[in-house]
Structure formats: C-alpha cells, structure tokens
Amino acid sequence: MHNMRKQMSKTFVVFFDFDNTITTIDVIDDMLERFSGDGRWKELEERWRREEIGSRECLKGQVEGIRIAKENLDNYLSTIKIDPYFKKLLKFLRSRNIPALIVSDNFEYIIKKILKRNGISDVDIYSNRLSVCDGRLDPAFPFTNEECGDCANCKKERVVSGKKDGALAVYIGDGRSDLCAAKESDIVFAKDYLKETLEKEKKPCVPIGGLKDVYDYFIKSF
C-alpha cells in the first residue's frame, strides 16, 4: 500500500464498486427480494454461499427469475438513492484529471438509469449487460474471466489493465466481488465484507463508512 501523500507526482486511476458503495443499498439483492417470480433465487444464493456455484451462474439464474415490466423496473430504479459524495468525488477527480471508472457486477442498464436520475452521465462503466423484454430480464456477461469464472464481471482484470501505464490504482468497495481487484490495487478504501476480509488477511486498507470519508481523504491528500 502506498501512502497517497508521498505519491503525488504519480498518476492515479480510481475504481468504484457500484452496489452499496455508490448506491446506499445493494440494488440487485433488493430487486431479488421484491421482484423474483419464485423462491429459486434463495436456493441459488445458498449454493453460491456453499461455493457450489460461481457468482456468474448464481447471478444469471437469479436475474432470469425476476418478473417485472420495463416501466415498473424504471419506476423502481428512480427510487434508488446514491451517496451524495459520489458526485463531489467525480467533480474533484475531474478537476485533477484523474480517471474514474465504475466496475460492477450489476448491469449497465440499471447503473445508467440510476446515475442519470442523479444527474450523472459521463462516467466509464464496466459491468454486466441486461436486456428487458416482455417482463423478463435477459443478462449477458461480456467481462467474465473464463480462466477464473468465479465473478460475473472480473474487476481484477480492469484494475490490472488500468495500472499498465504506471498509474496507481485506488479502489473503493464493500463486497466479495471487490476482493481480487482490491488486492491488485495500491490504495483501498473498504467497508463491510471487503474491510473485514482484508483486515483478516492483514492486507492494508483505509476503513470507510461512506464516500464522504474518501472525499475527505482526497481533499487532504491532493
């Protein structure tokens, strides 16, 4: 882990997880609770917890079990709240010419809707894809790492390629799908599962409660 204050001559690239990092809840989990056609999503969740299936297989089965009309999905997405400091962070990073990317196991359609509703449209997103048709959701996974296959979207690959030109990777996240990417990053801001796991494995991270903590850290460091 690098000390940001000592690294100011270096360039940075900042990666944000989406669910429960930018949004105030885990949107997919909430959608499964609300809109699943039956209880099969819970069985898949259990099999994933027991590590019998990877998260792509779990997520694919769960999302395919959702029944919702496009209009109702859009209405629901308009109710999702984001951390108010995300916008401030983007503005700050832009003012310093630091690229910011969202890396998420959620879906582009959902992420874009939520961001647009909150006045954000120009941020790079690496996520899964979704088409909505006849009350069903059809997921696609363009960024799976076929050699690993655990996560639906391999966030680690994105961090590794972001660092190729010598930039330091800053990672902000909370969950299991953030773990590999966080371990490749130079500075990690973590909460919940990610924080607990990194601390257990004695990997350095900056514990956060929300994006305000990241914002304050950046303001002090730059």
Ligand SMILES: [Mg+2]
């Ligand atoms: Mg998350």
